[in-house]
Amino acid sequence: MARTFTEGSKAVAETVKLCRPNVIAAYPITPQTHISEELAQMVANGELKAEYVTVESEFAAASVVLGASATGARTYTATSSQGLLLMTEVLFNISGMRLPVVMTCANRAISAPINIWNDQQDSISVRDAGWVQLYAEDIQEASDLHLQAFRIAEHPEVLLPVMVCMDGFILTHAYEPVYLIEQKEADAFLPPYQPQYYLTPKNPITFGAMMGPESYMEARCQLDRALCGSARTVEEVAKEFKKRFGRFQGTLVDTYCIEGAEIVLVAMGSVISTIKEAIDLLRKEGVKVGLLKVRCFRPFPREAINKALVGVKEVLVMDRAFSPGSGGVLATEIRAALQDVKKAPEVKGHIAGLGGREISVETIINIVKDRKSVGREDRFVDLKEALLS
Amino acid sequence: MEKHLFLAGHTACYGCGEALGARLVVDAAGPNIITTDATGCLEVFSSRWPQSAWAVPFVHSLFENSAAVASGVEAALKALGRQVEAKVIAQGGDGGTADIGLQCLSGMFERGHDILYVCYDNEAYMNTGVQRSGLTPYGSNTCTSPSGKVSWGNRYLKKDMPAIAAAHGVPYIATASVAYPKDVQAKVKKALSITGPKYIQVHVPCPLGWKSDPALTIKVAKLAVETGLYPIYEMENGVVTKVRKIPRPAKPVTEYLKLQGRFAHLFKKGGGEGEVKKIQQIADENIKKYGLLSEAAAKVAVEAEKE
Ligand SMILES: Cc1ncc(C[n+]2csc(CCOP(=O)(O)OP(=O)(O)O)c2C)c(N)n1
Ligand code: SF4
Ligand SMILES: [Mg+2]
Numbered sequence: 223m224a225r226t227f228t229e230g231s232k233a234v235a236e237t238v239k240l241c242r243p244n245v246i247a248a249y250p251i252t253p254q255t256h257i258s259e260e261l262a263q264m265v266a267n268g269e270l271k272a273e274y275v276t277v278e279s280e281f282a283a284a285s286v287v288l289g290a291s292a293t294g295a296r297t298y299t300a301t302s303s304q305g306l307l308l309m310t311e312v313l314f315n316i317s318g319m320r321l322p323v324v325m326t327c328a329n330r331a332i333s334a335p336i337n338i339w340n341d342q343q344d345s346i347s348v349r350d351a352g353w354v355q356l357y358a359e360d361i362q363e364a365s366d367l368h369l370q371a372f373r374i375a376e377h378p379e380v381l382l383p384v385m386v387c388m389d390g391f392i393l394t395h396a397y398e399p400v401y402l403i404e405q406k407e408a409d410a411f412l413p414p415y416q417p418q419y420y421l422t423p424k425n426p427i428t429f430g431a432m433m434g435p436e437s438y439m440e441a442r443c444q445l446d447r448a449l450c451g452s453a454r455t456v457e458e459v460a461k462e463f464k465k466r467f468g469r470f471q472g473t474l475v476d477t478y479c480i481e482g483a484e485i486v487l488v489a490m491g492s493v494i495s496t497i498k499e500a501i502d503l504l505r506k507e508g509v510k511v512g513l514l515k516v517r518c519f520r521p522f523p524r525e526a527i528n529k530a531l532v533g534v535k536e537v538l539v540m541d542r543a544f545s546p547g548s549g550g551v552l553a554t555e556i557r558a559a560l561q562d563v564k565k566a567p568e569v570k571g572h573i574a575g576l577g578g579r580e581i582s583v584e585t586i587i588n589i590v591k592d593r594k595s596v597g598r599e600d601r602f603v604d605l606k607e608a609l610l611s
Numbered sequence: 612m613e614k615h616l617f618l619a620g621h622t623a624c625y626g627c628g629e630a631l632g633a634r635l636v637v638d639a640a641g642p643n644i645i646t647t648d649a650t651g652c653l654e655v656f657s658s659r660w661p662q663s664a665w666a667v668p669f670v671h672s673l674f675e676n677s678a679a680v681a682s683g684v685e686a687a688l689k690a691l692g693r694q695v696e697a698k699v700i701a702q703g704g705d706g707g708t709a710d711i712g713l714q715c716l717s718g719m720f721e722r723g724h725d726i727l728y729v730c731y732d733n734e735a736y737m738n739t740g741v742q743r744s745g746l747t748p749y750g751s752n753t754c755t756s757p758s759g760k761v762s763w764g765n766r767y768l769k770k771d772m773p774a775i776a777a778a779h780g781v782p783y784i785a786t787a788s789v790a791y792p793k794d795v796q797a798k799v800k801k802a803l804s805i806t807g808p809k810y811i812q813v814h815v816p817c818p819l820g821w822k823s824d825p826a827l828t829i830k831v832a833k834l835a836v837e838t839g840l841y842p843i844y845e846m847e848n849g850v851v852t853k854v855r856k857i858p859r860p861a862k863p864v865t866e867y868l869k870l871q872g873r874f875a876h877l878f879k880k881g882g883g884e885g886e887v888k889k890i891q892q893i894a895d896e897n898i899k900k901y902g903l904l905s906e907a908a909a910k911v912a913v914e915a916e917k918e
Contacts, residue, residue, distance in 0.1 A: 273686035275683070277679070277682075277718055281675075281676065281679070281715070282714070286686065289672070289686075291683070292670050293645065293693075312673065312676065422668060422696060423643045426667050428668075428670075431658045432660060433659075433660045
């Protein structure tokens with residue numbers, strides 16, 4: 223298998239093409255746009271046989287893939303930021319109807335102030351929409367995750383939408399050497415979608431029925447069970463992918479230098495690569511620091527996280543989004559997960575890299591070195607005091 | 612008993628024009644269809660789990676996306692080579708169509724999807740308890756356009772949805788009324804024989820929201836047409852090609868208004884005459900614009916009665 227020097231968006235589009243989606247609907251928004259443009263070109267060139275619906279909004283994009291998926295088609299959409307928020311109502315609907323839609327979220331900050339650069343406030347804000355959420359570390363993983371995403375979504379025991387989250391610009395617009403999969407291999411890994419229930423006069427069924435107090439809660443509970451249960455599929459699919467393609471970037475979580483680590487950094491997305499670099503430098507200085515990468519944020523891998531953090535003294539969580547009035551979202555969930563652990567490590571939250579602010583290797587090193595000066599409140603990293611007055 | 616594709620046993624109010632409208636549409640279309648519907652009375656009274664009145668495939672998603680969901684259904688049928696399997700019918704109330712769902716509908720029209728969109732026009736948001744919509748007629752009393760010391764009810768004119776559809780180049784557009792069931796069904800059949808987007812707006816009285824006698828639903832619907840307030844016509848490729856003529860002379864609007872509590876304030880307090888006059892003007896303008904008055908009044912009237 224040869225490596226091609228490719229833009230992140232192009233690598234993702236190439237992989238989506240390999241998945242043979244029947245219906246694609248997307249609306250332009252930076253930094254997602256290159257992905258949907260690439261796919262439009264592939265359809266225009268006749269390389270990809272799909273209906274590409276040029277919708278008038280992200281709300282419609284999500285609604286179109288909902289309708290298409292309910293009709294039995296394999297569907298794909300992509301968006302960012304405001305576009306994802308505009309889709310919100312439909313996102314909940316798609317998971318509630320148990321439709322295996324796959325989406326790329328090219329992570330971007332949320333307005334106001336309007337900002338096109340990267341953070342993860344968009345996908346984190348819709349974490350309760352009932353979608354599987356996977357976060358890519360680099361372009362290779364972002365690309366590979368799409369093939370895995372369809373497998374997870376369409377698994378008969380899952381039947382849930384999957385959102386592949388990749389940091390905007392940092393991964394969508396950067397170039398890296400990427401292994402691209404052959405169509406034959408992709409077909410072997412991802413067979414055609416065979417829906418169990420779909421809209422057809424041959425078996426007229428009702429989708430999206432109303433449920434009252436006597437049954438709504440059970441339907442919601444089933445959604446929760448399916449989402450929790452999907453963890454197994456996320457793991458299995460990652461392992462099978464490794465077997466077939468030799469690449470592995472973790473299942474629900476991944477770790478780096480965690481053996482014997484006293485301090486563990488926890489994060490999601492492209493910052494993982496930066497953290498690894500910082501860890502290499504810190505380890506040389508004798509700092510016992512390791513990394514826990516959260517690859518799957520929904521379902522939240524509570525057990526895997528607890529297992530990885532056993533015996534660790536200090537946990538430093540990096541959040542690229544936050545809940546105003548509460549703190550870092552990942553940090554909060556990590557704290558909750560650690561309630562199950564005896565002698566749980568102390569958790570300190572760091573909110574960093576909002577709206578495209580750089581997180582450098584130095585940023586990470588400083589977070590580790592300054593950790594004792596941080597209190598219980600989640601801290602905004604590298605704030606410019608002059609701008610705050 | 613006649614076999615229907617929109618089944619009995621749903622929970623619509625007695626005399627509901629929308630339930631009748633949906634049954635006429637689905638029955639005329641036949642079993643080989645896939646339907647979508649917006650949130651609203653129709654969806655609520657027809658699809659409460661574990662029952663469903665729909666003997667055809669049906670999907671309800673949200674209030675404002677029936678047209679976009681249908682666009683996805685149609686795109687999927689095309690992509691999967693299943694076009695022969697089913698025609699697609701999108702449905703919505705007047706609110707789901709003309710207000711909150713207008714953008715999705717515009718997209719569906721513009722992209723030329725092969726879909727028949729049916730708007731069940733009961734002239735307000737009924738499902739949420741009778742609030743005004745863009746299709747609520749002038750002077751109507753609703754919960755958000757109430758009459759009061761300084762108000763005569765809804766201040767705005769009915770949005771001209773067929774013209775909006777026509778501006779998109781929609782090849783077949785029709786208005787209809789449940790007062791004329793055969794006409795509704797003929798229009799549905801005709802629409803389905805045409806490829807591309809189609810728009811049919813069916814006037815469906817709502818006894819609850821209009822505060823009219825449920826036993827008079829058809830009579831009220833008929834009067835809306837016979838006064839000129841609800842012109843019934845077809846537009847093909849942008850021009851009006853057919854008009855349902857009304858008996859000459861047209862009935863005064865008061866005959867229609869007085870049967871409905873939503874207009875009662877116009878007759879109760881002093882000064883309402885001016886408002887009734889304005890409504891009469893709306894009817895007169897429709898009559899002129901669409902050439903509604905028949906030459907041979909009596910004959911058409913008799914024919915209409917036969918339906
Ligand atoms: C986004 C959103 N806003 C508001 C509502 C509440 N709502 C549900 S149905 C409805 C009115 C429906 O009116 P119409 O489309 O005219 O249908 P009808 O019930 O009159 O048949 C409203 C306001 C909703 N479900 N979703
Ligand atoms: S409120 Fe009106 S539209 Fe709704 S079910 Fe009752 S009669 Fe029909
Ligand atoms: Mg209505």
